Amino acid sequence: MTRTGERVVTSRLRTPSWIARIEAPDGRVLGAGVLLARDRVLTAGHVVGPGPRYTVRLVGVPGLAAVAATVRADEHVPQRQDAFGDRSGDLALLRLAAPLPAEHTTRLYRLAAPHGPVSMYGFPDGDDGGRWHGATLVAARGRDSQVQLRPLTPGELAAPGFSGGGVVDHATDQVIGIVLSVDDGPGYAFSYMSPTETILSHLPQVAAWTDGAEAVDPRLRSDTGTTTGRLDLPFATQLTAWFRGAGWPVLVTVVPAAGDRAWTLQRAVTLADRELRTHRNTSAVSHDPPETVPPAGAHDLALDVTGLTAAEVMDRIAERLGIRDDPRPERLGTLRLPLAAVLVAVDRAAEPDALLGLLDRLARQGARLLLVFRRPGERAGGAADLLVHRPLRERWTRLHAELRRITDELGPALDVRQDRVLPAPGTRHLLDRAESGVRRTRMLRAWVAHTPEHEREPGRADLLFTFEDAVGRRRRRLEQAVAMLDARLRRREELLGRVGAEWPLCRQRATAHGDRVVEAYRLYEHALSLLRQTPCDIERAETAVEAFVGFCSAPAPEEEGAS
Structure with a gap:
């Protein structure tokens, strides 16, 4: 919602008041941006850079004057590519020389597992007023967890003037990221966006203008740059394999509340989160074995369920997935992308049996679940049997x-x-x-x-x-x-029935005309032999049947003369 409570979805019928058009001093349109605060506009890093002065104009607010803006070096994250060619960063915050009215600002929203239809606003060449384009979120891409956008039609591919524009999720009516770039090659056309949580990993100050539940419970976060624990290498490898989608989708494990194993779990959960995975903590683990480092965006929720009821856990899951009003478990089955959740201290939940029933249902709907028990025993063994070994x-x-x-x-x-x-x-x-x-x-x-x-x-x-x-x-x-x-065999039976039904009538009629009965019998026998031949050539047999039926249907020479 906007600061005034206006639902973002209504603005898809017109130009949203929070969309900013970013211009060079000579008036050229460079891209789009999102007005997050009276003096802050979020945009893509390749649209602006530190040093030059820019002009910001809210095109959806008639009569409002344009405002000068600049970018500080510490609020500009240039686009980079790693050794694998994956892009990261490409974000910037513009500071406005004069504040704009607060009622035109909007907020970003955290949303897990991007899926479904979205709209984005930008300024294609020759359209300075801007327009909406529709797209579908496809999947996360690369180590920075940018998200692919598939245009609904070829004409809705995000042109350069869309860079920095807000992406609105239809299900929640929230701005869930900004457009970054376009890949338009032979046989494919995609745009890319940086989701809110990836934006926060690069520009944590944007959290002041962000809503939505964080993915990771504060009790499960770790500072990977400290030496509070020692990496449990086999366990870290097992966790990373699960985060990468390998093996059985449900992993049941026992992790005490303290110790190296607990620190290794917190490290994995932190690194697998878009928002918490930063350049600082990835640099701290850069010398660790690659098979112990999970990808960003590998889970939707990591929650310590100590003392929580099954309904409260379901509410947290629904909140992260943007499911409102009706957070029933069966609604998760309608999501195009499956849920990936880490639930810790399952044996210390308020309703362990009810929670296990909920988890069983989610697993059957395709959810990936990492279930952590604090102690070995009957509950952990029962969960492993129900959700892993038996299925x-x-x-x-x-x-x-x-x-x-x-x-x-x-x-x-x-x-x-x-x-x-x-x-x-x-x-x-x-x-x-x-x-x-x-x-x-x-x-x-x-x-x-x-x-x-x-x-x-x-x-x-x-x-x-x-x-x-x-x-x-x-x-x-x-x-x-x-x-x-089978269809051809049924056709063979149809043809046999047709020949069998036609022959008595044809024979009676041909007998009345002398030697025509000989020719009729010859055609009949030919069609019948082809139909009874194995394997039957249906096309040849059908031609013979048509010849026989055609002969029987044609008038005799005497009949033609009489007519």
Whole structure:
């Protein structure tokens, strides 16, 4: 909302009062910005730089004079690229020479797991009044966790004049970041935005104009630049693998409230957060093994649930995901991107059993959960069995069933149908791929039957997921191939019925005209033999049937003369 309580969404029907057009002294439009305070405008770092004077104009407020502005060096974060080519930074705060009315300011909003439709306001070439463009948030990109924006139409790709403009989330009606840059190459076109939490990691002073819940509970944060703990290397590696999306989506572990293991968890949670991951703390761990450093933006929420009810935990999750009014667990299933949450001290929650029920439901909807218990025992073991070991065994069992279905049912069914009917012209390659899938599935089935037990551990679940994807594709190809041949067999039965129904009438009519019955019988036998031939060539048989039916339908020469 704006300072006056105006919902941001209403401004999509007009120019928002908080959008700033940034101009060079000669009047050229350089980009856009967001008025966060009476004397502060947030924009992209490549739009402005320290030293020159700029002009800021609120184009959505008629009659308001333009204001001069400058950028201080300590409030300018230039765009950088790391060794992998990932961009970071590209942010700046303009200081205005004269304050603007407070009612035109707006605030940034923290929002986890960006997803769904957004709108952004900017100034494309030749349109100094600006316009809205629509886009869809795709996913985080790179180590700075910038977010891709896919334009709704090719004409809505963010042009350079959109750089620094606010991005408004449709679900929450909040400004959740600013536009940075555009990639417009062969076959693709994306814009990029810096989400609020990434902005805060570079410009922490922007927190004064920011709303929305922080991702990390203060009790779970660490100062990675201090030596208050020693890195537990195996545990750090396990945590980083989970944060990177590897292995089974639910990790259940035991971490006492103090000690090296607790410090290692806090370090991972801090580094995996967009807002808390800064140049200072990443520099502090730059000499640590890469497999112990999680990516930024790898979780949506890290919460110590000590003393919290299941409903309170759900409220915190809903707040981070921007779900309002109706924070029921089933609503999380409608999100395009799954939830990733770290919940600590699960065994010290106010309602451990109810919380476990909620977590089970979230896991079934695709959530990634890192569940930390303070003590080993029945609760931790029960959670691991419910959320990890039992569903993992069920997935392996389903995989075995799918393998059997392909090799023992769908594969033989395809063979039977290929013995009875030929494929349609141009579809032989589909059958070849289906047959190849059966052969490869037989080999996979033999491999899975002798898979070592350690290959079935939760940390190696990616192997299971790979198998499931491959088997799913093969099953769909086989079902498609079988369905295609079944359709041709049904066509064969239709043609047989048509010939069978036509022959008595044709024979009766042809007998009345002498030698026509011989020709009719010849065409009838030819069509029937092609239809009964195995495998049946439907196209040849259909041509023969049409010839027979056409002959029977045509008038005899005597009838033509009489007419």
